[in-house]
Amino acid sequence: MKADPKGVLTGAHFLDGDHACSEGALSAGCRFAAGYPITPSTEIVERIASRFPQVGGMFIQMEDEIASSIAIQGAVWGGAKAMTVTSGPGFSLMMEHIGFAAMLETPCVFVDVQRAGPSTGQPTLPGQADMMQARWGSHGDYEIIALCPNSPQECYDLTIRAFNLAEEYRVPVMIMMDECVGHMTEKVVIPSPEEIEITERRYTTAKLGEYRPYFTDGEMVPPIAKAGDGHRFHVTGLTHDERGYPVMSPEVQEKCVRRLVDKIRLNAERIISLEESETEGADVIVVSYGITSRVSVKAIEMARADGIKVGHLRLITAWPFPEKRIRELVGRTGAFIMPELNYGQMFFEMQRVIDGKAKSYLLPHGGGTVHKPEVIYRTIKEAALECRPQVEESAW
Amino acid sequence: MVNNNPVSDLLRTDRMPHIWCSGCGLGTTVNCFVRAAAGCGLPPDQITVVSGIGCTGRVAGYLKLDSFHTTHGRPIPFATGLKLANPRLKVVVYSGDGDLFAIGGNHFIHAARRNMDMTVICVNNFTYGMTGGQVTPTTPTGAIASTAPYGNTEDPFNLPYLADSAGAVYVARWTTFHVRQATKAMKEAIQKKGFSFVELVSPCPTLYGRRNRMGDGLDMMEGYKENSTIRNGADTRDVGMDISGKIVCGKFVDRERPSFLEQYNTRLAARLGPSYKNYEGVL
Numbered sequence: 001m002k003a004d005p006k007g008v009l010t011g012a013h014f015l016d017g018d019h020a021c022s023e024g025a026l027s028a029g030c031r032f033a034a035g036y037p038i039t040p041s042t043e044i045v046e047r048i049a050s051r052f053p054q055v056g057g058m059f060i061q062m063e064d065e066i067a068s069s070i071a072i073q074g075a076v077w078g079g080a081k082a083m084t085v086t087s088g089p090g091f092s093l094m095m096e097h098i099g100f101a102a103m104l105e106t107p108c109v110f111v112d113v114q115r116a117g118p119s120t121g122q123p124t125l126p127g128q129a130d131m132m133q134a135r136w137g138s139h140g141d142y143e144i145i146a147l148c149p150n151s152p153q154e155c156y157d158l159t160i161r162a163f164n165l166a167e168e169y170r171v172p173v174m175i176m177m178d179e180c181v182g183h184m185t186e187k188v189v190i191p192s193p194e195e196i197e198i199t200e201r202r203y204t205t206a207k208l209g210e211y212r213p214y215f216t217d218g219e220m221v222p223p224i225a226k227a228g229d230g231h232r233f234h235v236t237g238l239t240h241d242e243r244g245y246p247v248m249s250p251e252v253q254e255k256c257v258r259r260l261v262d263k264i265r266l267n268a269e270r271i272i273s274l275e276e277s278e279t280e281g282a283d284v285i286v287v288s289y290g291i292t293s294r295v296s297v298k299a300i301e302m303a304r305a306d307g308i309k310v311g312h313l314r315l316i317t318a319w320p321f322p323e324k325r326i327r328e329l330v331g332r333t334g335a336f337i338m339p340e341l342n343y344g345q346m347f348f349e350m351q352r353v354i355d356g357k358a359k360s361y362l363l364p365h366g367g368g369t370v371h372k373p374e375v376i377y378r379t380i381k382e383a384a385l386e387c388r389p390q391v392e393e394s395a396w
Numbered sequence: 397m398v399n400n401n402p403v404s405d406l407l408r409t410d411r412m413p414h415i416w417c418s419g420c421g422l423g424t425t426v427n428c429f430v431r432a433a434a435g436c437g438l439p440p441d442q443i444t445v446v447s448g449i450g451c452t453g454r455v456a457g458y459l460k461l462d463s464f465h466t467t468h469g470r471p472i473p474f475a476t477g478l479k480l481a482n483p484r485l486k487v488v489v490y491s492g493d494g495d496l497f498a499i500g501g502n503h504f505i506h507a508a509r510r511n512m513d514m515t516v517i518c519v520n521n522f523t524y525g526m527t528g529g530q531v532t533p534t535t536p537t538g539a540i541a542s543t544a545p546y547g548n549t550e551d552p553f554n555l556p557y558l559a560d561s562a563g564a565v566y567v568a569r570w571t572t573f574h575v576r577q578a579t580k581a582m583k584e585a586i587q588k589k590g591f592s593f594v595e596l597v598s599p600c601p602t603l604y605g606r607r608n609r610m611g612d613g614l615d616m617m618e619g620y621k622e623n624s625t626i627r628n629g630a631d632t633r634d635v636g637m638d639i640s641g642k643i644v645c646g647k648f649v650d651r652e653r654p655s656f657l658e659q660y661n662t663r664l665a666a667r668l669g670p671s672y673k674n675y676e677g678v679l
């Protein structure tokens with residue numbers, strides 16, 4: 001279905017990533033947001049606080065991030081599309097409710113504008129060190145989806161996509177921004193409502209009294225109900241059967257959790273999006289995401305000017321991780337380089353997939369600023385030389 | 397037997413028997429609640445119950461209403477989102493003293509401050525039952541708990557006073573001995589606009605009663621009967637409980653204050669002018 005015109009600010013704008021994310025939420029049909037102020041994400045909720053009352057939405061500033069992260073879930077079960085917004089310290093507080101959303105299969109969106117950590121760290125400066133927390137931060141086993149915009153335009157576009165994916169898979173979707181992307185201002189084009197594709201919530205068509213909240217009818221994702229529709233259903237964070245009732249048997253645990261994992265794993269190829277440039281036939285591939293991808297582009301240009309065959313693979317979806325695509329490239333490509341604003345997070349996931357069949361280089365960085373392109377450039381050269389020792393460096 | 401119950405329509409009979417101990421007061425509170433819900437004038441489809449974690453947290457799962465068993469301490473913020481998404485729902489939070497006032501205490505005071513339109517029912521049994529009888533923020537000073545083996549060395553919350561000072565518009569306390577009054581209080585609380593609070597003092601004979609030599613469930617009920625006084629309208633500062641077991645019951649607060657949404661709509665309409673349409677939910 002198409003976007004509700006009420007929320008869509010069609011036209012070309014000059015927006016920072018935070019504000020673009022707010023507009024993405026409005027275009028996606030998000031009409032409930034809860035949040036707690038935290039740098040560098042606060043601008044998102046500030047814009048929402050001003051825009052929502054004009055389009056029939058509700059923003060509430062909660063007493064903390066714990067409350068925000070579950071208030072949105074109450075809103076979803078009441079019929080809203082909802083999100084919360086935070087940065088590292090608040091994201092840490094939200095972890096329990098990411099698991100809760102995964103367990104109840106509550107479609108919702110979490111935005112983390114990453115700053116340098118750990119702890120209070122550097123609130124106004126960038127980091128990319130919440131990537132593993134996004135994937136594994138809540139206890140127990142589950143799958144989530146995480147997207148990594150690298151521009152204000154993408155903050156807008158991917159926020160819409162996040163809401164759509166949340167509905168399609170009934171899963172919490174994380175938008176892993178960073179301080180640079182959140183605060184950089186660029187042109188953002190907001191299309192007309194008819195051009196924006198929105199995934200509607202799939203409500204049950206069961207007769208009253210017959211709805212079973214987790215009966216999937218052979219599909220991976222069950223239809224949902226909302227409070228007040230007369231189904232008088234029960235849902236719980238305890239391991240539950242198809243009726244939503246708690247059951248403490250290993251068999252039900254296996255059935256319940258297996259599907260939470262499989263619905264994402266088996267659909268990974270449909271969920272994953274990547275941006276590639278000259279990856280076919282490359283000797284070296286730089287794999288990057290978020291703000292680091294923009295620094296990488298500069299480094300890659302420098303290396304290409306030297307004649308090095310270097311490709312770029314940008315993770316737009318960080319989770320699920322693009323295992324299949326990287327496996328395809330391993331064997332044709334000698335080396336993979338990953339710069340990230342942490343001491344190795346997505347890198348180790350990539351290394352696991354490469355499985356020793358190509359060289360891998362981590363370019364760690366504590367955050368607070370971004371890599372210098374020269375650092376990435378030098379590593380590209382070094383890696384290329386290792387892969388093609390027969391080619392003289394002077395030939396470049 | 398269950399079928400003869402006039403309120404069995406509001407119970408998930410397919411989930412009986414429940415997990416609670418014999419002599420536990422929780423079943424009594426549920427019995428009172430379903431009567432209150434059946435008599436409050438709202439269709440059951442419009443009433444939603446949200447529980448946290450613990451023995452009381454299991455209440456949501458036994459009610460044949462839309463019901464949510466959430467995370468420990470967080471039923472109030474969940475209920476806040478639910479209510480704001482669909483204000484036509486009557487949202488009732490039903491949880492225990494540990495859930496609502498230890499881990500969830502911050503949410504309680506803020507929901508009361510906002511006068512968020514919801515009813516909070518706290519079953520206060522002075523202990524964490526599900527985890528084996530630990531001390532809670534309402535355990536009387538000196539009472540024995542598994543994590544206070546030499547007696548609780550802290551002072552407890554006086555819940556009606558806390559609710560009153562945080563801004564609740566309806567505050568009452570009854571025990572499971574006072575089934576008629578408890579039922580009436582829950583009904584009034586459900587019908588009240590704004591943040592209403594009912595404390596139900598309830599026996600946990602298995603853990604709290606046994607450790608504190610209070611006898612079985614019946615003995616504890618007998619204790620409520622003997623030690624309680626009814627003082628409607630009492631100053632909430634004077635209704636704190638201690639190890640003596642004396643309990644002041646009654647309706648302490650019943651006042652008017654614009655609810656969160658009333659105040660929200662009034663103020664936004666004043667600021668935004670005629671272009672502002674009152675917020676009545678997302679749908």
Ligand code: SF4
Pocket residue numbers: 415416417419420421422451521525526599600601602603604
């Ligand atoms: S442990 Fe206490 S509160 Fe829990 S069911 Fe038993 S008697 Fe009731």
